[in-house]
Amino acid sequence: MSDSYAASGVDTHREEVALDRLKRWVGATIAFRPEICAKVSLSAFASVLDLGGGRGLAISTDGVGTKLLVAQLAKRYDTVGIDCVAMNANDIVAIGAEPIAMLDYLAIEQVDGDVFEAIGKGLHEGARQAGLAIVGGETSQISEMIRGVRPGSGFDLVGMCAGLIDLARVVDGARIEPGDIVIGIASSGVHSNGLTLARRVLLCGGRQDHEVDQRLGRSPLAELLVPTTIYVRPVLALLHDPGVDVRGLAHITGDGLLNLARVVAPVGFELDALPKPQAVFEVIASQGQVSPAEMYTTFNMGIGFCVVVAPASVARTLQVLASYSQQAQVIGHVVADDQRSVHLPSQGLLGRGRHFQPR
């Protein structure tokens, strides 16, 4: 069996074309508030609004996606709240802003107090890790619109996050230069992207999903439920450290390491020192016969967040990250390339736009 992300239900090309039609209308609304949208880019990890006086407000939204179906299969609901905070807070810090507050949107098929409490626990733990307050939210019982793995089990969980930033310190990657160094911070596993493919390969819908897989050291369900790492504190520490010149940041989500190419500077990335990905990625690749190009396009492959720094900042950057117990290493460097390619020489892969291809 050969699996691909397109065949797994997320048809990125068609979605992109359709999305452009939506974005044209939505993007035009910036004309209704030109004064606050001075720094807005729809392709950045978060939008930054100009509050005046040099202050900026960063906002972004993201959901947990089909990782919620894994929670339903495992009947374990106390970790997806962490993913919800992570997906949002990591996007906010990836523009250089400090997340301060979040709202949650919980759409449910049926009310279940135990599930609600467990989701709340996860949100609380995520907020603790990210150092933000969840100041409101919406719960919507829309049974006819939501479904899950069992009748009644369906829910969707989405967050919206706000952060503050000094407008002069927005990190959009505009200052990145060839020769800058890319430092990768380890992920905890698949995080909250590529779950459609990961589920299809790893889960069979039976008892095996709950049993320890020797290759993973835990059950497939437990592996896919490992919460997304929250990078807020270590990245804020880097941004505040006088010995670190942070030139670019990337939250590695859907499209994997191609997220690096979202920086403003028209440069390429040569990632020639990638660490060996966690076992889960090897198992998915071999069991699902998924090509390296597909794996690197779909998954974070062990790197959940990237920091691009000036060469002189490397040692201090690694020191700060280590002090926050983050596993981090130099994974490559920036090259002159107005095609914005991401090159993975050890894999023989070249990425442009939203896909890696064999070189």
Next chain:
Amino acid sequence: MSDSYAASGVDTHREEVALDRLKRWVGATIAFRPEICAKVSLSAFASVLDLGGGRGLAISTDGVGTKLLVAQLAKRYDTVGIDCVAMNANDIVAIGAEPIAMLDYLAIEQVDGDVFEAIGKGLHEGARQAGLAIVGGETSQISEMIRGVRPGSGFDLVGMCAGLIDLARVVDGARIEPGDIVIGIASSGVHSNGLTLARRVLLCGGRQDHEVDQRLGRSPLAELLVPTTIYVRPVLALLHDPGVDVRGLAHITGDGLLNLARVVAPVGFELDALPKPQAVFEVIASQGQVSPAEMYTTFNMGIGFCVVVAPASVARTLQVLASYSQQAQVIGHVVADDQRSVHLPSQGLLGRGRHFQPR
């Protein structure tokens, strides 16, 4: 047939109990950011964060709910974006803040470019009416989690809105006094609440849904799709008018006129001059044999937004609203009542908490 909101799929009591278990955890996250949460109340229409220097940031989130199923039945998608902006921007202005920006979250079962474009058009029109910019968003293709009226037609549409406010001018209703006057501004119909009950009564799933109903002057589907009124500009005009002392604001959504009781002051409301509701409410009540208590608990009954003003401000308030083409009138007054009752003498109804009951 007798219909009730509980029987229609929205089980408010059970939801409330379960929700309390979620809220306990989420509410505790305020401890992670006490300095910004000085003014946060989870029961207000929007949360207000303290940005320092007397400035506040208001944020809130809301979805369109099952009105999206009506759009799917009608195969008309260019108005629900207006509802999405309305539900959010009206909540922001109901705390006295000026909406500046929004994010949208669109979860879809299947990609359809025509539907995407129509949704974008509605969001654009809503943003235009509210005077805000939609600066980002998330589109998530999660086929296994979303369903609609036909295979493939499902989607969910949610907004998150941000607004700015002078902290000294937050309108939370704390200054309301007995004798203050309640001015009601007309809704355009059912807006985006009570759709579960409205659909069950008005729609039969056949051709009749598309045919003009003489009592409504249009088809049931067209009636239920009328976009929610956006009250941002007229309410901002009142807030800025030196001749108007705005003491309280209420966006009339789920729980109908009981939203008035969300003001901080421990007062009651005597609404003795309610206008005759639109025909759609009469048709729902008679055709579904829905009691007045249920109708007033579930629907806005013709009033989409309330402004509580000092008696001396009434004439000027009505003048300003008329200049924005809003149909508005005095609907009642504030009374001393620490039970926070909402009394509708003409209906013989007394509302407390989340329900109206015959008196």
